[in-house]
Amino acid sequence: MKMKTTIAGAAGLAMLASFAVSGPAMADKLEDLKAQGFARVAIANEPPFTAVAADGKVSGAAPDVAREIFKRLGIDEIVASISEYGAMIPGLQAGRFDVVTAGLFMKPERCAAVVYSEPVLCDAEALLVKKGNPKGFQSYADIANSEGATVGAPGGGTEEKLALDAGVPRDRVIVVPDGQSGLKMVQDGRIDAYSLPVLSINDLMMKANDPNLAVVAPVVGAPVYCDGAAFKKGDEALRDAYDVELAKMKESGEFAKIIEPYGFSAAAAMSTSREKLCSQ
Amino acid sequence: MIDWTGYIGLILDGALVTIQLTVMGSALALVMAFIAGLGRLSRFFAVRALATAYIEFFRGTSIFVQLFWAYFVLPFLGITLTPLQAGVLALGLNVGAYGAEVVRGAIKSIGKEQYEACVALNLGRWQSMRHVILPQALLLMLPTFGNNSIELLKGTAVVSLISLTDLTFQAQVVRAQTGNTLIPFTMILIIYFALASLIGWGMRSLERRMARGLDGVRV
Amino acid sequence: MEWDWAFVWQIFPTLVEGVKITILATLLGSVLAAFVGLGIALARRSSNRILSRSVSFAAEFIRGTPLLVQLYFIFYVLPDIGILLAPLVAGVIGLGLHYGTYTAEVYRAGIDNVPRGQWEAAKACNLSARQTWMHIIIPQALPPMIPALANYFIAMFKETPLLSAITVLELMNQAKSVANSSYRYIEPITMVGAFFLAISLVAVFALRWLERRYGRVET
Secondary structure, three states, X not given: OHHHHHHHHHHHHHHHHHHHXXXXXXXXXHHHHHHHOEEEEEEOOOOOOOEEOOOOOEEOHHHHHHHHHHHHOOOOEEEEEEOOHHHHHHHHXXXXXXXXXXXXXXXXXXHHHOEEOOOOOEEOEEEEXXXXXXXOOOOHHHHHHOOOOOEEEOOOOHHHHHHXXXXXXXXXXXXXXXXHHHHHHHHOOOOOEEEEXXXXXXXXXXXXXXXXXXXXXXXXXXXXXEEOOEEOOOOHHHHHHHHHXXXXXXXXXXXXXXXXXXXXXXXXXXXXXXXXXXXX | OOOHHHHHHHHHHHHHHHHHHHHHHHHHHHHHHHHHHXXXXXXXHHHHHHHHHHHHXXXXXXXXXXXXXXXXXXXXXXXXXXXXXXXXXXXXXXXXXXXXXXXXXXXXXXXXXXXXXXXXXXXXXXXXXXXXXXXXXXXXXHHHHHHHHHHHHHHHHHHHHXXXXXXXXXXXXXXXXXXXXXXXXXXXXXXXXXXXXXXXXXXXXXXXXXXXXXXXXXX | OOOOHHHHHHHHHHHHHHHHHHHHHHHHHHHHHHHHHHHHHXXXXXXXXXXXXXXXXXXXHHHHOOHHHHXXXXXXXXXXXXXXXXXXXXXXXXXXXXXXXXXXXXHHHHHHOOOHHHHHHHHXXXXXXXXXXXXXXXXXXXXXXHHHHHHHHHHHHHHHHHXXXXXXXXXXXXXXXHHHHHOOOHHHHHHHHHHHHHHHXXXXXXXXXXXXXXXXOOO
């Protein structure tokens, strides 16, 4: 019975919320979040971008930056849910999260679907392969040209798109649920290469400590991408407030202090802009 | 090497979520099973049709699909459920549809003479259901209900795919952190089996207790 | 977000590719489950206590744990001991083993349903064990098992989306990959549900026909 009332209550609330959104005087999202006391963020559990520690605490460079900025905006906590990359933007649109802080790299089609903050984390792409790189991959095009070669990538992630764009046929781009599975599949010879950003691949390599694996980084022909915090369309005011704090932190050096221990370069994020990346 | 104590805590947290889902899902399934099961035996065509549609729909589409639908599509209809609510709703409605057939089957299996006796005693429809038919039918339903809630327990593993932090999900997290696949998965397999055994044992004792009052009536 | 028919037609061929794999996995899984179940049922009847006990326990364990976790186990842990299976093969083995524990119950009930008198008569006619099975027991036990087995194969069909978790490109995985590149979940997931509903409704009609043709066995 109690369950039923909760569901009915939730449905009622949701209806109210949707009326509020459609009303002319759109409520201030920032004020809502302050009142609520927390912001819901989407992460991917892909260290060092995003990670869940042994005690269940969310860490990683992207959520750490977001946590600090939200604190400065008067929102005490972030509540994270782990999501597949491809599910993040639909989840944002469906109101599942308030913001995506997961290393979701800026690309023109994503910029069209969400509103990004200024750049936060920048990284090039890498390939995890067997020792000695037996098939000699240097780029996604090499994989496309190699007869029957397969590449693993996260579903809906940047790497999946890059591989497809380079001409690797759909049935040779294997959607791998998480980094550990990708590593295991390379070790077991199920896939010839596994692609993630450089720092993520390095993190996997460090944990696996397997001398039979090698890293190809950076992948030739794949530019350095940067992510930003991604907000739902219509939340531009919140995004602008976020940008102001982000800029202050970049200025003061606190930004570098948070992300550099994870291996990210603050200079890389500061030398580019959303405008540039979204038209890349 | 790896400090497992923190990770064991994580997995136990997951076990708690799994138990929560199983209990709440089973409660919803039980309610739905009776509503739809009795609905299928209704005198009114509209009620029968509605109950049949519910049962066929939820039995016909996969629980996996229902869960994704509740999670990703319902928000566009203005209903935003938390992952836990979506999980309980999908599991409860799905297993409830299977349970409805159990309720219907058990009630129909009660002998005609029982109904005739009710008529002879001048009991109303509701009275005969409540005092004569259901107490006997309930006992017949129990073993299958037990199996159904074990099915529901197993079904909860699917919620890990909509980011609910259940056992399976936590095993994945531990796996991502430690790089070890064998230990977390073996651990959760044992926990699932223990929970399933617990449900089976609980249902059998419940069955014995309920049968006591019906000694000599029928099995 | 609005329902977009143009998008539905655009993704339709991709989803049909997935349906083919889903059906293939179900068919192969069903064949395997039919044999595994037979093996389990026979092992349980064996006079060798160690064999029958250990097979019973293994079957209980498989029934009490989620298929999803078993699939992870087959796919990610078995390679460590040198068993490297292609995703579809791993998936079919998972389905076959899991549902084999259910079909074993069907065989057991089917065999138990043959009246004792038949066994005694066979003995009285001095038939060998082989003759008893081939000419007396199996011909009587088999027909009522057919609908019950079909029922589990339909249930298996609805669990095939779990294979997406081990990278099999079946219907659910195709839908997810479409959703991932288009940022649209409504159409692909709803379509998956429609495919499942359509196929299982057809299957349920076929099942009703089988039940009329062969009668039912209660498991």
